[in-house]
Amino acid sequence: MILGIGTDLCNIERIEGTLARFGDRFRNRVFTDVEQRKAERRKDTAGTYAKRWAAKEACSKALGTGLRMGIAWKDMAVTNLPSGQPVMHVTGWAADRLKEMTPLGHEAVIHVTLTDDHPWAQAFVVIEARPLAATEVPPQS
Template identity: 75%
Template structure:
């Protein structure tokens, strides 16, 4: 079952301007160390640092919407983190208040999964998040 859906659109040039103006203060407030390492790596590619951060910014906004709160009620930017599987597929992990909210939303006997899709086409970066709950597999193998 779908527990929440969120989407966000971020302007890559706006994020580049924020990076120029606030630098590490912005990076450290919003992004995890792992997200920052990914952006540094991507700064050497055509994708670029600002694009990488803009997609992750959009994903965090979209996730907060899917959690049903937006960026209110104690959620912190770094409570939501985008990483990538070896295949390149983006995944969202939540900690802190965001994890608490996800647990509250998830019905008993279910496991929540956060699906995330990212895309960019300069000057725009977009993210789409779906939170899904699936029944917990039974211990004895019977469903």
Template identity: 65%
Template structure:
């Protein structure tokens, strides 16, 4: 059963502005080490790479129903790739605790994530699917 759905649309130029204005202060506050390493390997699409991940974090916060409060922080939501190469989320701290709190007893949650960008927009959708164990 679906226990959460979230989406977000992010302006790549706004993210570029934050990168220009705040640099490492911005990236260190918002993104995980894995996310920063991936974006920095992509000099021509760096802002778009960050923008998609920013949108994914926003979409997750909507899917769990809290936004960025109740202990859910951006750095606790990391975009990673599954062994298949598909994007998914690695959750820690408050983001993981919130997901655990909304997971029905006797279920595990599969996090489905899709991201796309077409300048100047980046978009992400998150579906949280609880399946019986």
């Protein structure tokens, strides 16, 4: 079952300007150390940051909260599997919200896809609830 869907479109040149203007202050406020290391290794540093920015915005929308209801930027982070597939991780308030919206007897799976075509970066996030096997279902209180 689908619990939430979010999308965002981000202008890479806007992120590039923000990086030039605010540098580490922007990077450290919005992106985890892992995300920063990934972006700084890439030729298209601004594009890499822009895709992750879009993913965070899309995730907050899929969680049904936006970024004004307590979720911090770093509560959502994108890493990549060895295959290159992006994966969204949530912590803090975002993880609490995900747990709250996941029905009993289900596990939440966050799907994320990223793309860019200069000057645009785009992300889609779908949050799915998958039924747990009968042996995995926690007892009701």
